[in-house]
Amino acid sequence: MNWRRLWAVVIKELRQLRRDHITLAMIVGIPIMQLILFGYAINLNLRHLPTAIADQSLTSGSRQLVMDMLATGVIEPVASAQSPQQLMEMLRRGEISVGVVIPQDFERRLATGEEVVQVLVDGSDTVVQSAAVQLAQMPLTYTPAEPRASSVPLPQARISVVSFYNPQRVSAINIVPGLIGIILTMTMVMFTSVAIVRERERGNMELLIATPVSRAELMLGKVLPYGIIGLIQTSLILLLGMLLFQVPIRGSVLDVYWSAMLLILANLSLGLLISTRAQSQFQAMQMTFFVFLPSILLSGFMFPFDGMPAPAQWLAEVLPLTHFLRLIRGIMLRGADFSDLWPEWLALVVFILVMMTLAIVRFRKTLD
Amino acid sequence: MPGESDIAIRARGLTKCFGSLRAVDDVNLTVTRRQVYGFLGPNGSGKSTSIRMLCGLLTPTAGEIEVLGLRIPEQAEELRRHIGYMTQQFSLFADLTLRENLEFLAAVQDLPRREAEQRVDELLHEYHFEGRADQLAGTMSGGQKQRLALAGSVIHKPELLFLDEPTSAVDPESRRDFWEKLFELADAGTTILVSSHYMDEAERCHRLAILDRGRLVADGSPAELTGALAGRTLEVRAEQPRQAKRVLVQVPGVLSAAQIGNSLRVLCEESGDCRARIEQAFADAGVSATVTPIAPSLEDVFVAATNRPADQLATEAP
Ligand SMILES: Nc1ncnc2c1ncn2[C@@H]1O[C@H](COP(=O)(O)OP(=O)(O)OP(=O)(O)O)[C@@H](O)[C@H]1O
Ligand SMILES: [Mg+2]
Numbered sequence: 001m002n003w004r005r006l007w008a009v010v011i012k013e014l015r016q017l018r019r020d021h022i023t024l025a026m027i028v029g030i031p032i033m034q035l036i037l038f039g040y041a042i043n044l045n046l047r048h049l050p051t052a053i054a055d056q057s058l059t060s061g062s063r064q065l066v067m068d069m070l071a072t073g074v075i076e077p078v079a080s081a082q083s084p085q086q087l088m089e090m091l092r093r094g095e096i097s098v099g100v101v102i103p104q105d106f107e108r109r110l111a112t113g114e115e116v117v118q119v120l121v122d123g124s125d126t127v128v129q130s131a132a133v134q135l136a137q138m139p140l141t142y143t144p145a146e147p148r149a150s151s152v153p154l155p156q157a158r159i160s161v162v163s164f165y166n167p168q169r170v171s172a173i174n175i176v177p178g179l180i181g182i183i184l185t186m187t188m189v190m191f192t193s194v195a196i197v198r199e200r201e202r203g204n205m206e207l208l209i210a211t212p213v214s215r216a217e218l219m220l221g222k223v224l225p226y227g228i229i230g231l232i233q234t235s236l237i238l239l240l241g242m243l244l245f246q247v248p249i250r251g252s253v254l255d256v257y258w259s260a261m262l263l264i265l266a267n268l269s270l271g272l273l274i275s276t277r278a279q280s281q282f283q284a285m286q287m288t289f290f291v292f293l294p295s296i297l298l299s300g301f302m303f304p305f306d307g308m309p310a311p312a313q314w315l316a317e318v319l320p321l322t323h324f325l326r327l328i329r330g331i332m333l334r335g336a337d338f339s340d341l342w343p344e345w346l347a348l349v350v351f352i353l354v355m356m357t358l359a360i361v362r363f364r365k366t367l368d
Numbered sequence: 369m370p371g372e373s374d375i376a377i378r379a380r381g382l383t384k385c386f387g388s389l390r391a392v393d394d395v396n397l398t399v400t401r402r403q404v405y406g407f408l409g410p411n412g413s414g415k416s417t418s419i420r421m422l423c424g425l426l427t428p429t430a431g432e433i434e435v436l437g438l439r440i441p442e443q444a445e446e447l448r449r450h451i452g453y454m455t456q457q458f459s460l461f462a463d464l465t466l467r468e469n470l471e472f473l474a475a476v477q478d479l480p481r482r483e484a485e486q487r488v489d490e491l492l493h494e495y496h497f498e499g500r501a502d503q504l505a506g507t508m509s510g511g512q513k514q515r516l517a518l519a520g521s522v523i524h525k526p527e528l529l530f531l532d533e534p535t536s537a538v539d540p541e542s543r544r545d546f547w548e549k550l551f552e553l554a555d556a557g558t559t560i561l562v563s564s565h566y567m568d569e570a571e572r573c574h575r576l577a578i579l580d581r582g583r584l585v586a587d588g589s590p591a592e593l594t595g596a597l598a599g600r601t602l603e604v605r606a607e608q609p610r611q612a613k614r615v616l617v618q619v620p621g622v623l624s625a626a627q628i629g630n631s632l633r634v635l636c637e638e639s640g641d642c643r644a645r646i647e648q649a650f651a652d653a654g655v656s657a658t659v660t661p662i663a664p665s666l667e668d669v670f671v672a673a674t675n676r677p678a679d680q681l682a683t684e685a686p
Contacts, residue, residue: 008475012464019463019504207459207520210423212448213476366441367425 001220005213009221013195017225023191031183031233035240038175051075051098052090054082057106065102065117075100087120097121173248176241177328178301181321183237184230184263185295186288191226192271193284201280209365219360223268230264231257250335258338259327262348266320269355276362295321323347373437376401376528376559377422382431384417384582391417393582395431399561399575401527404554406573407563408670413579415563416456419530422561423453436528449478452521456532456563458513460520462506466497469505470520477524487523495519495549510537515546522553529553531562535569547572567666578673585673590666597635597664597672602643604632606657615653619646624671634659635668 017023053069055062069075075098081087087099099120103109109116199205208218234257241247249256270291278284296302298316305316316322323344330336330344338345377399384392392414399405407415420426422435424444433440438447460469470491474484492501495515500508505516514534521529531550535543547569550560554574562573570576570590577587586593606612609627616625621637636642643659650657 002478004481005476005478008472012461012468012472015468016461016463202462203455203457203459204461205459206425206455206457207453208476210425210448210451210453210455211473211476212445212478365425365445366427367420368427 001214001216006217006221009213009217010224013222013225027187027229027233028236030187031179031236032240034183035176035179035237035244038179039241039245048076049074049097050078050095051100052079052081052087052096053077053100053102054084054087055102056082056104057102059107061110062102062106066100069100084118084120091120173245174329174333176237176245176247177332178325179241180234180237180260180328181263181299181324182296182301183233184260184324185267185321186292187233188226188230188264188267189271189274189291190285190288191229192222192268193274193278193288194281195222195226196272196275197278197281197284206367209367215360215363215365219272219356219363223265223272226268226271227261227264230268231260234260234264247332249332251331251337255331255338256328259324259331259345262327262345262352263320263324265352266324266348266355269352269359270320272359273355273362276359291319295319298322300325317347318351320348320351323351374401375399375434376403376436377405377561378434379418379422380432382418382421382433383429384414384421384426385429390582392421392428395577395579395582395584397577397584397587399559401559402554402557403574404550404560404562404572406570406576407561407579408565408567408570408576408666409563409579410565412581414582415579416532417582418579419453419532419561419563423447423451423530425453449524450527452524452526452529454514454517454521454529454531454534456536458517460505460513460517463504465502465504466492466508466516467501469516470523473520473523479524491519491523511539511542514538515542518546518549522558525558527558529558529560529562531560533563533565535564535566543569567670570666578670580674586669593669594664594666597668599661600636600638600642600672601662601664601668602634602636602646603660603662604634604646604657605630605660606632606655608655612650612655612657615649615655616646619649621645623675633662633668635664635671 053066055066070077079090079095081090081099084099084101087096087101090096091099101118101120102116103118106116196205199208238247238249238256242249271288274284274287274291278287294315298308298312299305299319299321300316301321305313305322308316327338327341327344327348330341331338375398377397379395379397382392382395382397383390391412395414395418397418407418409415417426421428422433422440424435424441424447427441435447436450438444440447461472464472467488470488471484474487479487492498495518497516497519505513508516514537518531518534521531535546538546543566550562554560562569564570573590575587575589576593578585578593588596604612604616604625609630609632613625613627613632616622616632616634619642621639621642623635623637625635626633634642634646643661646659650659
């Protein structure tokens with residue numbers, strides 16, 4: 001390893017980056033856009049669904065239930081109805097999205113623990129459907145005095161309806177730490193793989209490999225500038241997360257950066273490995289997405305890890321993002337210590353070593 | 369430095385296959401130091417592939433290579449500090465300025481920082497880039513790019529220089545300057561292997577090899593190569609050259625007849641007395657034409673070696 005040559009490669013890379021305005025814009029733009037997208041848009045709870053309620057019981061209990069449902073703000077009465085048939089008709093005409101039927105024997109059903117309300121929904125909208133599921137659970141949570149109800153313990157006494165797209169009820173606070181991982185996975189793998197493949201496409205590689213610059217110098221010279229960029233992105237998300245969503249960092253900030261650094265290196269070495277395989281920038285992008293999609297879906301960012309079938313879990317254990325999420329959620333949200341989470345960072349270190357070695361071994365200073 | 373011998377490059381049985389294609393086929397080659405050695409051949413004849421194998425960028429399918437006393441490809445890494453390589457395609461960084469490109473090359477070629485600075489300035493001056501040092505390399509014209517690439521390839525004063533069609537985009541006048549540079553470098557002790565389509569460039573080389581479809585079909589100094597054709601080239605002047613050509617191609621022993629303006633350039637087979645037969649044929653056909661011997665050129669050498677018309681070699685630059 002010759003430091004002067006390594007430095008030359010780093011400087012060259014930074015100079016090229018400085019002139020690449022689109023990439024520069026993406027470096028800053030992707031984190032901001034994603035943060036706002038995931039933070040605000042996807043976290044939208046359902047509100048004010050047009051509703052009609054057919055209360056056939058008309059007891060104090062049923063009225064109390066209706067009041068409670070309305071108090072959630074999820075549903076808003078826009079019409080009145082007497083029978084389920086009427087509700088169906090209104091649904092069909094699109095006048096309402098939700099119809100609630102409280103049957104005549106409401107009190108008796110409540111006492112025996114039977115199904116007490118019927119919630120009719122516009123089934124074409126999955127979001128509304130999931131809201132209805134929550135509403136339907138309402139009576140059981142509403143009657144704490146009822147002994148039968150305690151057999152189905154639900155943690156909350158009030159209805160809370162969450163988006164179908166957010167089944168874990170993840171709020172911005174939960175999303176932001178994971179988002180660091182998502183963004184680093186997306187940008188780091190892509191930047192490195194494309195950076196090297198581009199040189200091959202443009203013919204620069206033939207010049208480079210005819211000089212004394214070594215494989216390791218070339219690879220590290222690529223990785224270092226992008227590593228710094230990854231840290232900048234991390235800082236940007238943390239800062240915006242604190243400003244916009246009051247995301248706490250309960251553990252140590254240094255630990256957060258250690259974790260980010262590990263994920264960055266893991267992704268960069270993966271990008272390098274991809275670059276040794278891809279023949280064109282387009283292929284490099286495709287391979288990046290080949291890794292990116294499972295990362296998003298399986299890492300536990302979108303769907304709860306424990307709910308996945310075992311093969312998916314095995315696959316997820318191979319993805320760096322899975323381990324990073326456990327690290328960063330532990331540190332930022334539970335205030336866990338870096339050393340307590342050793343299986344996670346150890347997994348990342350192993351991943352980095354394997355990928356980096358493979359990349360350097362596979363990279364040949366020849367054209368064949 | 370390894371190998372004080374007078375041989376810069378020696379290749380034996382050099383072969384490269386891409387699948388079923390033999391891009392380079394059993395080429396033997398010896399290049400002496402301080403020579404300008406030319407590689408002449410049409411498109412796809414294997415010039416670039418040979419050069420890449422000689423600098424260790426491609427692994428030969430078969431054959432032995434020794435460059436500057438080093439076995440290639442085994443010792444290619446060691447070789448890299450002693451050679452300069454100018455690729456056929458522009459391979460400097462289009463999004464770096466001239467100075468940045470040269471600085472980068474100086475650094476990866478291990479020039480000490482201070483020396484590198486001096487050398488970059490020196491090259492910018494010597495290659496007429498004063499005042500353009502901060503222009504992006506990608507915005508230069510084709511010929512300028514090639515001049516810059518040459519500057520880049522000599523930044524560390526290599527002993528051996530591989531130039532792959534260095535003047536393909538250079539206008540004829542600048543080409544002369546370019547070759548002046550090459551001879552300066554050769555005088556300073558650099559061995560140069562240069563590939564080209566151009567006959568006039570080939571004539572300037574100390575020695576040259578003619579490649580055709582991967583095979584080395586002739587090599588020697590330009591004088592040797594043309595000398596070997598002495599007596600086999602004729603010039604035919606005729607009122608109607610096209611008619612004369614139709615007659616000529618029927619004559620046994622005529623390898624080619626190329627029209628140049630109002631005259632025809634004829635290359636004959638080795639076994640003599642072609643001229644008499646041609647004159648006889650003209651007389652029989654009732655075509656009035658005069659036949660005179662003419663000095664052979666490298667184009668004739670190419671045609672004789674490949675049995676293909678010279679216009680397949682390349683079209684001259686405008
Ligand atoms: N990487 C490769 N894979 C497959 N075929 C190749 C490869 N490189 C070269 N070839 C083939 O080998 C032959 C020789 O190519 P080469 O580039 O050496 O020709 P050249 O003499 O340099 O031609 P030109 O004057 O056009 O530069 C061509 O037919 C080419 O298509
Ligand atoms: Mg070529």
